[in-house]
Amino acid sequence: xxxxxxxxxxxxxxxxxxxxxxxxxxxxxxxxxxxxxxxxxxxxxxxxxxxxxxxxxxxxxxxxxxxxxxxxxxxxxxxxxxxxxxxxxxxxxxxxxxxxxxxxxxxxxxxxxxxxxx
Amino acid sequence: xxxxxxxxxxxxxxxxxxxxxxxxxxxxxxxxxxxxxxxxxxxxxxxxxxxxxxxxxxxxxxxxxxxxxxxxxxxxxxxxxxxxxxxxxxxxxxxxxxxxxxxxxxxxxxxxxxxx
Numbered sequence: 079x080x081x082x083x084x085x086x087x088x089x090x091x092x093x094x095x096x097x098x099x100x101x102x103x104x105x106x107x108x109x110x111x112x113x114x115x116x117x118x119x120x121x122x123x124x125x126x127x128x129x130x131x132x133x134x135x136x137x138x139x140x141x142x143x144x145x146x147x148x149x150x151x152x153x154x155x156x157x158x159x160x161x162x163x164x165x166x167x168x169x170x171x172x173x174x175x176x177x178x179x180x181x182x183x184x185x186x187x188x189x190x191x192x193x194x195x196x
Numbered sequence: 197x198x199x200x201x202x203x204x205x206x207x208x209x210x211x212x213x214x215x216x217x218x219x220x221x222x223x224x225x226x227x228x229x230x231x232x233x234x235x236x237x238x239x240x241x242x243x244x245x246x247x248x249x250x251x252x253x254x255x256x257x258x259x260x261x262x263x264x265x266x267x268x269x270x271x272x273x274x275x276x277x278x279x280x281x282x283x284x285x286x287x288x289x290x291x292x293x294x295x296x297x298x299x300x301x302x303x304x305x306x307x308x309x310x311x312x
Binding site for chain 2: 082084112120121122123124127169171173184185186187188189190192
């Protein structure tokens with residue numbers, strides 16, 4: 079099956095620092111990757127859609143200057159949380175979609191990155 | 197505005213019995229639906245999906261039913277096993293049949309516990 083990895087799996091940082099999270103599709107190419115965040119006991123909320131070679135599309139309410147997304151290749155997207163603050167502490171999950179087959183829209187998710195900002 | 201709703205936060209089932217997880221949606225533009233299983237501190241794992249042109253899709257112990265007129269879908273797990281215990285999310289996509297990929301909108305999740 080399609081495998082998506084994330085690195086790091088967890089990170090603790092001081093307030094004001096920047097944190098970069100990598101998302102890789104290991105055995106398929108993904109022209110589109112998605113970044114989600116999940117607060118405890120809540121659903122996954124889409125933050126942005128990352129398209130290879132172009133600017134990301136951010137959901138309403140998500141600050142694009144704070145959450146920088148780069149999708150430099152068909153297998154790698156990065157999310158950088160700039161000047162992180164305690165309220166940015168969350169579980170960040172990426173997903174990737176392989177080339178679309180007729181009628182299929184499956185997204186495969188990474189294992190997630192737990193961010194704790196002190 | 198919660199466009200995808202899972203009204204049951206939890207479900208408890210005996211091993212061997214059927215588990216039925218429900219999901220309702222409000223956006224009539226949704227045309228593709230997916231179910232994911234998630235353990236704490238892990239990413240969701242894809243289980244099964246269904247296009248709006250179908251009303252049923254089956255894969256092993258998992259069957260998804262779609263009732264478009266009611267804007268309702270359900271996931272049936274038969275027989276349920278203790279290893280099925282996890283959080284189950286339904287998700288929906290709009291305009292999935294077009295050339296661009298539809299983003300997923302998730303429900304709140306249902307915690308399934310299967311007792312031995």
